[in-house]
Amino acid sequence: MDYFEIVIKGFFRNNNRKYLKQYFLREFKKAEREYYHIDEFFDGLLSVVANFKDNLQQQIIDRKKELNLILDAAINGELKYTDLKSETLKQKRLETIEFCEKELVKERVNGLGSETFYVNFFYLTNGKISYLMRYEEIQEIRQAILNALLELKDLDKIDLFPKENNEIIKVKEVLPNTFEELFFNPDNVEPCLNILRELQPPVIDAMNNYIGKAKGVFPLWIKVLKNHSPTPLIKHFKDTLYKDLLNKKIKGLKLSKDASEFRKQYKRLEKNKVESEIKIILSQYSQSGKLGN
Structure with a gap:
């Protein structure tokens, strides 16, 4: 082909x-x-x-x-x-x-x-x-491909990263001080940030400046990384900790003090199937070897 x-x-x-x-x-x-x-x-x-x-x-x-x-x-x-x-x-x-x-x-x-x-x-x-x-124009092509795939696959009903034997992985760690410490493998930090740069429209640029208009993308992104299987890509902590470390890493993001973004429902993001798009990109990275173990 x-x-x-x-x-x-x-x-x-x-x-x-x-x-x-x-x-x-x-x-x-x-x-x-x-x-x-x-x-x-x-x-x-x-x-x-x-x-x-x-x-x-x-x-x-x-x-x-x-x-x-x-x-x-x-x-x-x-x-x-x-x-x-x-x-x-x-x-x-x-x-x-x-x-x-x-x-x-x-x-x-x-x-x-x-x-x-x-x-x-x-x-x-x-x-x-x-x-x-x-x-x-590259992004235009990519988005059309993803939209076609989303139409063929009801990805909202398909778990791209199913749990094996319903195993729940519990992680007890010292609280991280940096965004990078959230990750089990620090080599995965940049590929995972690239997901946010590849979304259409992107929410961060190459220098990690917030350039989006929907902060609700970040809780969805965190959710996908936490639920990655067979093992999570990031450690499980309270939403407020994610909020603090994201605000440190992403310039101009300014998530709210109580991390309310993690509890809100974003209908426009649901309609645009942003979570599904994040899963697709992550799946592509995993299959192409861009993610570490």
């Missing part, structure tokens, strides 16, 4: 793109006739989208390397300048150092500093398609 071909036909053909969810539903029905399982098919589509994001991430990594090389050369006095104009060599070096340092701290999901990156389809398709895909 050529999942890449399916995705680009959906995006680049106008009528398909206008009804992208319906397009993916039709393509699944075709695949089903060839005995493709629903998970196999949609995992294949999502892996294509993940590769697009990896492409952007690699460009960010390459730009970081470039900036760090320039920065080191400027600090060590090894950088050559062809035109100093009226500036001294020292002034030029200081300008270069300041520029590189500012660029390096401004990382986004689709760029670094003043640079914004795109997926270049000219190279991905050996020149057949000339197009620069924006991060927002």
Whole structure:
């Protein structure tokens, strides 16, 4: 099954793109006739989208390397300048150092500093398609795939992480002082935060700033991480402790003092099946090996 071909036909053909969810539903029905399982098919589509994001991430990594090389050369006095104009060599070096340092701290999901990156389809398709895909368009495709999957699977009624033998894992730990200490495996901190960045719309950015409009996403996220099977990803504590550590970790979040967000019912989030989307992303991470043991 050529999942890449399916995705680009959906995006680049106008009528398909206008009804992208319906397009993916039709393509699944075709695949089903060839005995493709629903998970196999949609995992294949999502892996294509993940590769697009990896492409952007690699460009960010390459730009970081470039900036760090320039920065080191400027600090060590090894950088050559062809035109100093009226500036001294020292002034030029200081300008270069300041520029590189500012660029390096401004990382986004689709760029670094003043640079914004795109997926270049000219190279991905050996020149057949000339197009620069924006991060927002990648998210558009991903959301259509997830919406199609949600329509086919009533995920609200399916436990993606069932308990084995109804075993209840009780954890007695010293109260954590940092957000990272909530996790059984600290390697899972960043992948789990990435879930919040991948939601549509995202609720945090690459620098862990709160950019969402629905704080109720965080209790749902905590709930999914606590109920992960065969073992939870985070330890079980009172809601107020989660609230305190989230407020420390996520800049500008400001969950209420009594952690009331953990007790509220968010009808809009239920309607948009946000909890299901969190489960899907986490399941994808688990299957792709992005989560530690």
